[in-house]
Amino acid sequence: MFNLVSIELYKISRKPRSFIGFGAISVIVLLIELALYLDGQSYVQFIIQQVEQTFQIGGKIINGNLVTYILLQTLIVQMPLLVALVTGDLISGEAAAGSIRLLATKPVSRVNIVLSKFAAGSFYTLLLIIWLGLLALGLGLLIFGKGDLIVLNSDHISILRSSETLWRFLNAFLIAFVSLSVVSSLSLMLSCFTDNSIGPIMITMSIIILFTIIGTMEIPLFDVVRPFLFTTHMIVWRSMFEDPLPVNQVITSVGVMLFHIALFLSLAIFYFKRKDILS
Amino acid sequence: MAPAPIIQINNLSKSYGALHAVTDLNLEVFTGDVFGFLGPNGAGKSTTIRMLLSLIKPTSGSIFIFGKNLLEHRNEILRKIGCIIEKPDFYLYLSAVKNIELFSRLSGFHPSAKKIDEVLELVGLKGREKDKVKTFSHGMKQRLGLAQTLIHDPELIILDEPTTGLDPQGIIDVRNLILHLQQDLKKTIFLSSHILSEIELIASRMAILNKGKAVAQGNVTELLSSQELLVTIESDEVEKAMQWINNSSWNKNLESITEQHINFKLSKNEIPDLTVALNEAGIRYFSISYKRTLEDYFLKLTQEHDRSHENTNRRKK
Amino acid sequence: MKLFFIQLKVKHHLITVQMAVWLFFFFSGYQLSAQSPNQVISTVNQRFANVNDYTADVNVNCNITFIKIEPVNAKVFYKRPDKFKVKSTGILILPKQNANIYFSTLADTNSFTAVKTGEEMIGTVKTHIISVIPSKDTSDLVLGKFWIDDLRGLVLKSQLTTKSQGTILIENTYGSMSNYALPDKMLFTVDVGKFKVPKALAVDLNRSANDKSKTGDGKGRITLTFSNYVVNKGVNNEVFK
Numbered sequence: 117m118f119n120l121v122s123i124e125l126y127k128i129s130r131k132p133r134s135f136i137g138f139g140a141i142s143v144i145v146l147l148i149e150l151a152l153y154l155d156g157q158s159y160v161q162f163i164i165q166q167v168e169q170t171f172q173i174g175g176k177i178i179n180g181n182l183v184t185y186i187l188l189q190t191l192i193v194q195m196p197l198l199v200a201l202v203t204g205d206l207i208s209g210e211a212a213a214g215s216i217r218l219l220a221t222k223p224v225s226r227v228n229i230v231l232s233k234f235a236a237g238s239f240y241t242l243l244l245i246i247w248l249g250l251l252a253l254g255l256g257l258l259i260f261g262k263g264d265l266i267v268l269n270s271d272h273i274s275i276l277r278s279s280e281t282l283w284r285f286l287n288a289f290l291i292a293f294v295s296l297s298v299v300s301s302l303s304l305m306l307s308c309f310t311d312n313s314i315g316p317i318m319i320t321m322s323i324i325i326l327f328t329i330i331g332t333m334e335i336p337l338f339d340v341v342r343p344f345l346f347t348t349h350m351i352v353w354r355s356m357f358e359d360p361l362p363v364n365q366v367i368t369s370v371g372v373m374l375f376h377i378a379l380f381l382s383l384a385i386f387y388f389k390r391k392d393i394l395s
Numbered sequence: 396m397a398p399a400p401i402i403q404i405n406n407l408s409k410s411y412g413a414l415h416a417v418t419d420l421n422l423e424v425f426t427g428d429v430f431g432f433l434g435p436n437g438a439g440k441s442t443t444i445r446m447l448l449s450l451i452k453p454t455s456g457s458i459f460i461f462g463k464n465l466l467e468h469r470n471e472i473l474r475k476i477g478c479i480i481e482k483p484d485f486y487l488y489l490s491a492v493k494n495i496e497l498f499s500r501l502s503g504f505h506p507s508a509k510k511i512d513e514v515l516e517l518v519g520l521k522g523r524e525k526d527k528v529k530t531f532s533h534g535m536k537q538r539l540g541l542a543q544t545l546i547h548d549p550e551l552i553i554l555d556e557p558t559t560g561l562d563p564q565g566i567i568d569v570r571n572l573i574l575h576l577q578q579d580l581k582k583t584i585f586l587s588s589h590i591l592s593e594i595e596l597i598a599s600r601m602a603i604l605n606k607g608k609a610v611a612q613g614n615v616t617e618l619l620s621s622q623e624l625l626v627t628i629e630s631d632e633v634e635k636a637m638q639w640i641n642n643s644s645w646n647k648n649l650e651s652i653t654e655q656h657i658n659f660k661l662s663k664n665e666i667p668d669l670t671v672a673l674n675e676a677g678i679r680y681f682s683i684s685y686k687r688t689l690e691d692y693f694l695k696l697t698q699e700h701d702r703s704h705e706n707t708n709r710r711k712k
Numbered sequence: 713m714k715l716f717f718i719q720l721k722v723k724h725h726l727i728t729v730q731m732a733v734w735l736f737f738f739f740s741g742y743q744l745s746a747q748s749p750n751q752v753i754s755t756v757n758q759r760f761a762n763v764n765d766y767t768a769d770v771n772v773n774c775n776i777t778f779i780k781i782e783p784v785n786a787k788v789f790y791k792r793p794d795k796f797k798v799k800s801t802g803i804l805i806l807p808k809q810n811a812n813i814y815f816s817t818l819a820d821t822n823s824f825t826a827v828k829t830g831e832e833m834i835g836t837v838k839t840h841i842i843s844v845i846p847s848k849d850t851s852d853l854v855l856g857k858f859w860i861d862d863l864r865g866l867v868l869k870s871q872l873t874t875k876s877q878g879t880i881l882i883e884n885t886y887g888s889m890s891n892y893a894l895p896d897k898m899l900f901t902v903d904v905g906k907f908k909v910p911k912a913l914a915v916d917l918n919r920s921a922n923d924k925s926k927t928g929d930g931k932g933r934i935t936l937t938f939s940n941y942v943v944n945k946g947v948n949n950e951v952f953k
Contacts (some may be wrong), residue, residue: 119500119501120501123497123500123501126497127486127489127497130486130488130489132488137885139758154729166778167778167779167805170808170877170878170902170903170904170932171779171805171806171807171808171902172807172808172936173803173804173805173806174786174798174800174803174804174805174806175772175784175800175801175803176798176801177803178802188684210765213486213487214482214484215481215484215485215486217450217481217484218480218483218484218498218543219487220448220449220450220499221448221449221450221476221478221480222473222498222501222502222503223469223471223472223473223474223501223502223503224470224472225469259529262804263803264802264803265735266803269826271778271906272777272778272779272780273778273779273780274779274780274781275780275782275802276779277782277784277802278801278802285875294678321810359780368581384810386652390452392445392450392451392452393450393451394445394450394451
């Protein structure tokens with residue numbers, strides 16, 4: 117299995133499209149950090165204006181932690197696409213190119229083929245998250261320094277001490293990794309159903325957008341389905357910045373996401389195992 | 396006791412809804428065979444080969460390779476097989492060497508750089524090892540496909556149209572390679588091809604498929620020796636020859652005439668008798684030749700099968 | 713008989729002394745209760761006139777419905793006449809008015825009209841309630857109300873109504889630094905409204921309405937607890953930049 121995974125990782129590392137994600141993250145992070153460096157105060161005013169009507173806020177508001185937090189919020193739309201761009205192509209791309217024929221005649225089970233591609237896709241996702249963390253948090257702290265983090269809740273502001281932001285960020289990144297693994301498993305599953313590489317990527321994003329719309333619209337009919345949508349739980353990484361930490365909610369959401377990963381993977385394996393390879 | 400076949404296909408069928416791609420196919424390939432697998436387009440050759448390589452699941456029937464059921468011992472069997480299925484498609488963004496390395500690792504084999512170089516040289520790709528496959532022509536990809544097939548020293552080699560896209564020299568090279576693999580390295584080769592003359596030159600046994608069914612199977616020489624040849628005589632006394640032919644028993648073998656050629660349908664054994672008869676009749680001729688045995692045999696069989704198939708369908712209606 | 717008259721004389725002296733003492737305190741009290749509002753205010757100004765500069769550690773503790781923040785330690789710097797700075801490594805929420813609000817408000821007795829509106833006991837201390845109305849219309853302060861302990865020259869409580877920042881109540885507790893009119897503790901109380909942000913920006917998207925924090929009494933409270941005062945030792949102007 118390790119052999120298979122290393123082969124898949126090598127293939128991912130040699131595809132030009134794999135670097136789109138890293139490039140996009142780099143550009144977005146650097147642009148936003150530059151903008152906040154030059155004019156962060158105006159942006160921060162929006163966050164703190166209600167408080168400043170009655171109080172004054174002292175201390176270093178714009179710091180590496182706040183910049184990282186803003187970046188995470190911004191990238192929440194792009195990251196699933198950047199992941200699906202690679203993972204959605206893992207099987208359908210080979211079918212389109214024809215290399216699936218050779219691959220499927222090798223003495224490796226189809227189950228292991230799917231699992232190795234998922235593992236490689238997950239590792240790629242992890243690398244993306246690490247890159248995001250290094251650029252956003254690492255570079256952010258370097259440029260803007262440490263400081264307490266102001267977090268907006270629906271009915272209050274939390275100020276989290278600098279000493280407790282690191283573990284919150286690390287856990288947020290970890291949960292984000294689980295969230296994006298749902299995306300990678302979904303796109304991988306869709307990749308099994310088709311022989312073109314664009315289809316799974318587009319369908320994955322369409323599903324995410326549709327579920328997100330259902331999840332955010334305040335329509336009573338949608339209240340029934342909302343708890344079962346994986347998109348509802350994908351944003352639970354934000355809860356790492358609540359005080360007190362809603363541990364039960366986080367555990368539940370992570371559990372739902374792990375269930376979805378298992379479900380999508382199982383469907384992918386079930387279908388791919390039985391599929392006649394005609395391409 | 397007869398040797399066990401290396402490939403044994405029993406009552407193999409594959410259907411896609413109402414379309415029967417392969418129907419009740421029985422086939423045996425023995426160790427050391429160069430087995431030719433022939434049939435017109437849509438006959439079910441690729442479907443059969445894909446079932447042999449577990450790319451497609453049979454609707455019914457069984458496949459035994461190396462004496463083991465393919466369904467139950469898939470990985471063990473595939474480890475000893477090298478194959479090309481239709482046009483070989485590789486990872487275009489990787490080099491030739493890297494493609495060979497990756498695919499052989501999947502077969503559980505870790506070739507040394509020297510071994511890869513040797514195989515690439517064998518198929519005529521020396522000097523292009525480090526080039527990305529996207530820069531390769533179709534023929535070069537075909538050669539790379541052959542290299543990939545051979546790198547892990549398989550016992551059974553399955554080739555689906557291995558000479559497609561090759562120039563005449565390439566075709567000869569592949570033919571010689573197959574013969575070398577069979578005669579010197581004792582490999583068993585199962586190949587399908589449209590170039591019937593090539594099959595005739597190298598295959599020891601063959602099967603002909605038409606509309607998903609085997610219409611003939613057996614030793615090539617035996618199958619073809621029982622068939623008539625088209626014998627052509629080149630002469631400048633065609634009129635005189637015609638008069639003689641019309642008055643002789645050779646009339647029944649006459650196929651056609653042109654200004655300088657007379658064509659007979661004969662078995663191989665009858666050719667010496669014809670030459671003696673021509674000499675006795677005093678008819679001058681420049682040459683006697685015969686050609687296209689397998690093509691004729693192939694076309695005859697498939698056309699006969701088509702007619703029989705249509706009659707069966709008509710009767711059913 | 714002689715002894716009786718001696719005892720009578722002693723008693724008379726004692727009564728006289730008692731009466732004198734009583735009269736002294738009575739007239740003293742009468743003198744005090746007769747102080748003008750400006751005189752009361754001047755007791756405060758006199759106290760604080762001793763302070764040229766000071767630094768102190770301060771612990772800032774917020775009890776505001778829509779702000780969740782742990783108490784934070786900071787450093788406070790003051791330099792006469794009006795330089796004031798709070799520095800901390802972390803974010804802190806402070807009242808808009810600085811801790812020396814009285815001194816800037818009460819220092820110039822010509823800029824306002826002071827009226828004594830009553831007296832009130834704060835704990836065991838009797839305070840004079842002095843209302844201050846600025847003379848100029850351009851002043852941000854609309855009305856200031858001060859509960860002053862004139863015996864010690866300390867403002868125990870104040871209620872300031874400003875044009876820009878509404879009404880704030882400030883309650884002070886004094887300890888060892890009362891000589892300088894520097895409090896140990898200041899409690900600021902303001903009116904606060906509800907806090908709302910667009911849902912998409914909030915971290916707690918999935919919280920239901922039932923989970924949300926209670927609205928509270930509509931008041932926000934900030935407690936500043938001072939310690940380690942260093943008075944009149946000099947403060948660098950760079951600190952206030």
